[in-house]
Amino acid sequence: MSPQAILITAFAGAGLVFLAGKVHSHLRDFLAVLSSLALVGLIAWSHGQYGPDNEIVYVPDFLGMELALRLNPLAWFFAIYIAIINAASVVFSLSYMKGKEKLGFYYSMMLLVNAGMLGIVLSGDFLSFYIFWEIMSWSTYLLISYRRGPALHAGMKYIIMSLVGSCAMLVGILSLYAQFGTLQIAELGEAIAGSSSGYVLFILMAMGIAFGVKFAILPLHTWMPDAHSEAVSPFSAVLSGVLVRMGMYGFLLVMYSIVGLKTILNLGAGFFNFHYILSWLGAITIVIPTFIALLQNDAKKLLAWHGIGQGGYMILGMAFGTSLGVAGGIFHTINHGSYIALLFLVVGAVEYRTGGVRDLNRLGGLIQRMPVAFFGCLVGIMGLIGMPLTNGFVSKWFIYKTLITEGHPFLAFMAFVGTWGTILSVYKLLHNMFLGQLPEKYKEVRKAPISMQIPILFFCFVIFLFGVLPGIPLRAIQGIQDTMGFAPLQLTMWGLASGAGALNMLNICFAIVIAFAVVLLLMRLGAKPRRVPQEDSYAAGSSVPAGKYHHSVEFYNPLYQMISPYLKDRVDQFYYWAADKAQGVFELTRRIYTGYAGTYVLYIISFLALLIFLQLAWEIW
Amino acid sequence: MRRLISLLLLLIVALGIFLCFSGASFGAEGASRAGKLTEDKVNFGRRYASRGLEENKAGNIVASVVVNYRGFDTLGEVTVLFIAAVGLAAILHARREEATPSKAEPASLIVFTGCRFLFPLILLLGAYIFIHGHLTPGGGFQGGAVVASGFLLIYLGCRGRGLRSAGVAVAESLSGLAFLAVALVGLAVGGSFLLNFLPKGSAFALFSGGVIPLIYVAIGFKVGSELGGIIDNLSGEAR
Amino acid sequence: MVSPILLIAVPLGLAFAIPVLGLASKRVPRYVPVIAMLFNLVVSVSLLPHALKAPIVVRTAGWAPPYSIHLVAGPLGVLLSSLIALIGLLVAVYGIDYIREGAKVKYQILYILMLVGATGVVLTGDIFNLFVFFEVLCISSYALVAYRGDSTGVEAGAKYLIQGAIGSGLVLIGIGLVYGTFGTLTMADIAANVSSVGSFRLFVSLAFLITGFGVEAAIFPLNGWLPDAHSSAPSSISAILSGIAIKAGLYAIARVVYTVYGASSILPFLAVLGIVTLLIGEMCAFGQEDIKRLLAFSSIGQMGLILFALALASATGISGAVFLIVSHGLAKALLFLASGYMIYRTGSRDISSLNGIGKRMPIMSLCFTVGAFSLIGLPPFVGFASKFTIVRAVLGTGSTFFITLLAIGLIGTVIEGAYFLRIVQGFYFKPAPEDSPEQTEGKVPFSALVPVGLLAVLILTIGLFPGIVGRVLGPAADDLLDRTAYVQHVMGD
Amino acid sequence: MSFLSSYIHYIGCFSLILIGLYVVLVKPNLIKVIIGINLMGTGVNLFLVTVGYIHAGTAPIFSEAAQQPEGMVDPVPQALVLTAIVIGVAVLALALSLAIRVYDHYGTLDLRKIKALRW
């Protein structure tokens, strides 16, 4: 299937859904699901159809440049990943969004974001890359704002940072054009080979700012917690799952497809090596946001901070430039997509059923009311932590191993500490939502509807599938790495085959299953316990008052008191400070226009005098 | 403070202007001293002075330049005046609707009669000036201004009388259109806008200069009606 | 081929005829501007292919260029006159029903004359004639700004007039100095001689011209009138003022600096000026609460960017500038037109009162959004294509000076994004204010929807296929850059 | 001395221009500002005419008595000045009408107090 067909379907879907929304709501929902599923199908079908046949110049002359689309392993991999998560979110939206206003807008924007992202990965040149990037940016902005209230602020924050990034990217892209006269990604790789390292660094910086903003690398991350928590949950899933990871795609594209592995590794000397500095940024991005996540009480904010933190792992793996590390980075990207999307959907389901509550201090005990959501949450946090049998484990293992064998234990330490922070905070998420006492008012909460359960269960399946048989995605990643000139890994279906440092998920899986079976057997051997209601529990002789005795507020209080003084988001504070000062300056600037006509005339005459003075003093002409 | 800054700035500007004149020759006078007033070029109007009479048969070279060589400017100029008249009417529109009819006393009989007596004479003088614009100093603008002064007199002397707005509208429309029509006929006949397509006659006769007197008459009417209209509007009389 | 002079003569004639027509019928004058601009549009577009081959030199009164006034319909001139006619046409259609108070017939006359002035400015080849048309443009805008006779309009008109009159006085001094030096007023003739003189006097004359035209072009610090005038005028006039009038001023500066003087060494100064204008404009726009004032300040910013691009002195730079003139003209006209009816609807110009208008006026808000996105430079709208061209041109120069300026200028773009997107958010995602009166007179008539919708469609179409305009940009840039060719075309030989 | 004699006209007209500008700059009264603008305009017109002036020249009008172009001053600036004067009149008329309306609305002509539009 040609990339053109995919894009046409994507954009036409967005348009049609909007129009259908004017006609009938069922038609709209149907079309939305249909087109997002059709995209998954189309992309899946086009697997392996790479090469020149699928390079299409769709606008031959855009101000003297060619706009082209192409399909290659990297593009295909990201495309299918985008399409699947988006499709799941759209299906989830069916019941989540039911009865809300402006649904035509909502669905068409969902599909437009999707189309924009597909456009990004399918573009064959940087101009179309930029165009689709921007389409994605502004449609995202509109979607974030959709929920109103504080979402508006989040949306503004997002779009301003995003605009800064786009400006930087535009400069980078057009500098490439000025230097080499082409923007075709395929040609740029050869063209840039001979340029000086300073120039390459400039390009990487310019692009890096754009990608970094989207990717929420540490000093550029501040939009993300707000945006993720304020967006509607299905879109948060897309946002955190794939949209943010477009930055990853960008980094991969620029660093390895264009600049090339060798140049990257030799950029700078010793400690001040480009990829080394990037890795440190990644490591910092892991630790600080993860611990900030620990302090959050808003379920989605907590997940959003984890989204930032997990991004650090990807950068860490990717920046290292070893086969294993990059594979880990890419693999972690899709893994993260699967479980963070899952978690956002779960939170969405809870939110849906409890009437919009996502404050962790006010929930609890929902396990009995919403078992599927609980299961999804459990699997999700296992993935997020990286417990064995989940896909998160494999990719993290790759990254850790890279760090240790490459001799960077400090980076590894930060990654590990980040993992521990993750464990603490996601357990809090699980505990405060599903475990403990069920508050009185949620007694009547019903199960999540089927259209929510399907995506949740689907992601659970994916998490385990890739966790036990990581070879499936890793094959595809291998294909990507081949095009970038990495040494091939010794892959097997169940992990990595290379001597003592090997990984065999199948063995671990068997061992765990057997151990499970044995323990279950043991349990059967013992006396069977009597089922009692959840509330009927030991409380030193008196019964526990229902709904009032749930330990969730300040769950990790001792730790909060210790670390919270150190974990203010000072970057965000700095941005606010700067914005505040800038506004002050703006206000002062406005005072130039005093409203007194004489002053304006004075300006005119001073301008004239200035010109004459300049000429007298410096002979400007 | 403000005065000081203003003076300083103006001083710089003045210095700049002063230094302008220190260099090469400036203006027609400078050129003539440097002996650079050549006739084949457009150079300081030499060409018009030497060949204008022969080309347009109009004794007043300024009229020739105004109506023919730089007639396009004149069209713009007429337009500007038109804009001023229309704009002024538009701006004062609301005011005129609000205003109440003035109850000023009528002028004394002597003034009244004197104005009525002078009025046709003034019109005649104006007409004379614009009709002879191509021969003597003066022309459409000057004539038009004189005509307008006649209306001013009527306003001052004979309260309650004046131009009828419909009449003004028709006059300014038709005179403007006449100007354009003459110019466009030139375009149609000779392929050039404002072309002096009529037989030019012999110099210094009343019927000479081709289209120049025609256009001057049109301008005269137009300027007269527009200035009249402006006066009418500024007088603030209620309608 | 029709003579380009008809672009001026025909609308002028129609304007002259309106008072008579107005006597005959009250309704007819409303449609005259539409006819005039339709004629102009058809003629300019049909002239475009000819102008691309070679500039059309039109003589008046039958004399060859140096001896009389002439028009030079080069690619740039015809492109701009097409733009003027296009926007003029759409705004004229909008004006049919929009103008509800005051002397409506007078409005239509002034409206046509203003556009005639702008057309004359971009077509003329004579520096004094340039001044005359400039005055036609300016004086009719003074009148139109104050047209309604309300307090803000009159105040803005008076201030505009004071500054504009000073500006035109300065221009006239500049012209006098030029004439005193060369004894000619034909731009090509001056251009042919200018290299032979090169003295302080020339610079002073240039300074006077730049300052004088700069007042209309809204270069900082000459733009004190702009926010007042653009915000107080009727919206249709604001659209023309922002979309066309200030561009005419900039065109005049470019023509003088490039063609007449060939003063490439003051371009860096203009570039700095452009960026300063951009930043000041955007910074002032940021805190505005009045929608039209905000749009006006945003125009200042965009003018700065255009000036900056013009000052790049490269073909791509100037094409970028011209492209931005086109895209900003379309977008700003759209924004003012759309806001006009929104203001009618809500009865207030406060941005906060426009909250939630997306629901009440869906099409207008959608079009406004398109225009705002285009101004920010988001693809796939036309603003992106133009800003893209400019950035490309800057990086193409490879000069650190310009790239640094660009980097500073991009901050302005971000600020612009911030305040426009805030408005868009308000339209769709903020609740309408409780006390907003549901005014029935805000019902949008068909005659307003068509131009606004058409502008939005144009913005999108040209954004998707920039080649539509792109083909003209290169020749237009050469038109400005290539002095010798210009002189040769005009002077014959 | 020779400088003064040959440039005395220019000194005159530029003095007018600068005085006009000064008035506009420092006088807050709208009418005075308009007068300043007109002063400046007059100066400019004088300047234009002066540019075309030749020492001891004659008016560029032929008659049956005078048919020699020699010694005629430049007719072009005179045409220009004609245009400029008319434009000046137009601006003046508009300015006065605006002044009337401003006074209607604000009850004052002091520009320092007419600042409803600012910032």
Next chain:
Amino acid sequence: MTGIIQIVLSPLIAFVVGVLFLGLARKIIARVHRRYGPPIYQPVIDVVRMMSQRSISHGALFELGVVLALAGSLVTVMLIPLGGTEAFQPFAHSVLCPLSSSGGLLVVMYLMLFGPLGLALGAGASANPNASIGVSRKMLLALAYEVPFLLVILAVMSQYGSISLTEIVARQQQASWGVLSVPLSAVAAFLILPAMLGIRPFDLVTAPQEIASGPLAEYGGTCLALITVQKAIHLFVVIALFVDLFLGGGVNLATFLVKMLAVFLAVEMINAVLPRVKIEDAIKFCWKWPTALAFVQMTITVLSK
């Protein structure tokens, strides 16, 4: 075949040794306190007795959590080499470690998570506030000791340049033991052993007097039996890991167990004499001395590489 034997054998060893260690612990403490103490096999008796007692359950997760915890611990055992090298080969494999090629130390670290997580899930399902408090403490304590522990493990891994435990053990046996090559790490690891085992002074998770045994408050019968088994195996795993990392593993199973016993006795002496601390103090302690020591050692190791 040997693989299967190993798979069966190593959890079994862990179970037996772990349970005996538990018994031993009580005996030792009693002796230090000048009491007689229960017999060393008392835990076995307890487990069997509890298996037959009928208890209550708060739902499927309440039980499954226990299963998860125990299963995780069992699998962890399989990843840890329990002695044996080329010198003494009880089986075809050189080392008693059934899953030696399945990810190494990194997997061990993650598998050790199953225990606390399973218990936390089970306890959380019970809606008992004491259980929740206990779980919260458990999580915090884990974070507290993991920071130095990670530094320790990383120092060892970079010292020997491998993430495979078997390889690390083999390297130690060829050259010097970990306790000599990374001494500060060994000290740090020893300091946090009580925290990892959840014994005094860090027994605040299951503090019976304060929060009614915390997570265990609701458990009884079969479940409590399995939790006891899990505790025993966890004890075994931790001590075995220490031996593997710092004391060169064991030439064979016997030496391995002897080393384990030595370490265990040392730890129990601390357990016997120190009082319980608050969770805040536990965190502060863990993040102060052990962390500093481990950090210094890691820096030295990295710089000397």
